Amino acid sequence: MGKLFLALDAAGAMRFIGEVERGADCGCHCPECGSPLVARQGMANDWHFAHDSAQERPECKAAAQRLLRRFVIDHLKSRTASAGFDLPVYRQEVTLVRSLVHLREEAQWDAQIVGELRWGDDESDHAPVARGRLDTGVELQVFVSLGEAAPAPEPLDAGVARLAFRVRPPTASFFRDRAAAEQHLQSAGELVWEHHPDTLGLVREAQERLEVRGYRIYSNWLSMVDAKRTSEADAAPAAALFYGPGSTDSADGWPRHACAPGHAPNVNFTFYRLGPQEAWLLYMLERAGPSDWRTAQQKFYALAPYPSPFEGWAQAIPRTVGLADEALGIFRLVGFLDAVTYLSRRARVTRSHRDPMAFGGL
Structure with a gap:
């Protein structure tokens, strides 16, 4: 102004x-x-x-801006007190980003005010103009944002819901009388959710669905890789097909990597860098017995500290993800999906390669 x-x-x-x-x-x-x-x-x-x-003085123009803010707050009071007033549906985008997938889903739910709002007299741009309760069981804070004013800072308490009434400043013609200004606020003003805690667990459920979809995509990719590798192996009779004690063939022709103890021959390795001193290799374990690791119904996976065991490695992964085999220097994974989920959420760098030496320096 x-x-x-x-x-x-x-x-x-x-x-x-x-x-x-x-x-x-x-x-x-x-x-x-x-x-x-x-x-x-x-x-x-x-x-x-x-x-x-x-x-x-400049302070006089600032006071006029506060008058406009007060007028907007009075408009919002009248709107929220009117019969049939409803808050907009809350929507939150949930995403899953992995090396092979980029998935999204929208979680949404209805949240309405219980009782009356308590209106304050703080004229600060970043202070809530009203407080109340929602039927989702959380506290509500209401803010007013005019034009290019900076958005309110992120809530210190993630358990508090935040709702903003945003409106662009009208042109000078809308300031001539009250009716024109009210019309502008009615048409241009918008109630926007800035935050609502996941009290109903819908965001968590959406995240879990994305994890399952991501796992299926990753599993399908592994299946295609395995099928291609099997086809190539079938086309080359000299290639080893079965491994383990008692088998007539051997896997001695495949390269072995000391940084991945017990790995199956010719598998793909996934690298996860979690911190400056912490990195891991995820890979498939070689099966014991005369069974083809590529076509076996049940496959076993391991997690090895890369490039070698670091201090405290055996306590670095929770038991829900894997159990430490200190003799071999690896974690035997409880479930492939649990390990991928745990590592992907914490990883700074993720790579895949047939040769684990390719991860040096990452």
Whole structure:
């Protein structure tokens, strides 16, 4: 607001420039310094209030901005108290980003005010103008955002819901009278959710569904890789097909990697960098017995510290993910999906390769 379009009359009521007499007869004063104002209602310029003898200060324009904010808050009070008022549906995007997948789903639910809102008198741009409770069981804070004003900071308490009433400043013509300003707020004002805690567990459920979809995609990819590898092996009779004690063939022809103890021959390795001193290799274990590891119904996976065991490695992974085999220097995984989920959420770097030496320096 470069000009004063709002002022206070002798009774302290808010007045628009089009609601008062022209010139010094407007009977209004500045909300900041209290000086008498003149109503400029000419033909060439936008109608506005001006200080007598042009003595307004920057603080006076800031006070006019606060008057506008108060008018918006009064509008919001009236809107929320009207019959049939409903809050918008809360929506939150849930995503899953992995090396092979980028999935998204929208979680949404209805949340409405229980009882009445408690309106405050704090005029700060970043302070809530009202507080209340929602039928989802959480506290609600309501904010007002005008034009390009900076958004309210993130809540310190993630258990508190935040709702903002956002509106762009109207043009000067909307400031001439109250009805035009109300019309602008009704058409341009928007209630927007900034945060709502996952009290109903719908975000968690959506995340779990994405994890399952991601696992299926990853499993399908592994199946295609295995099928291709099996096809190539079938086309080359000299390649070893079965491994383990008692088998007629051997896997001695495949390269073995000391950084991945017990790995199955010719498998793909997935690298996860969790921290400066912590990195892991995820891979398939070689089966014991005369069974083809590529076509076996049940496959076993391991997690090995990379490039070698670091101090405290045996306590670095929770038991829900895997059990430490300190003799072999690996974790035997409880479930492939649990391990991928745990590592992917914490990884700074993720890579896949047939040769684990390719991860050096990552």
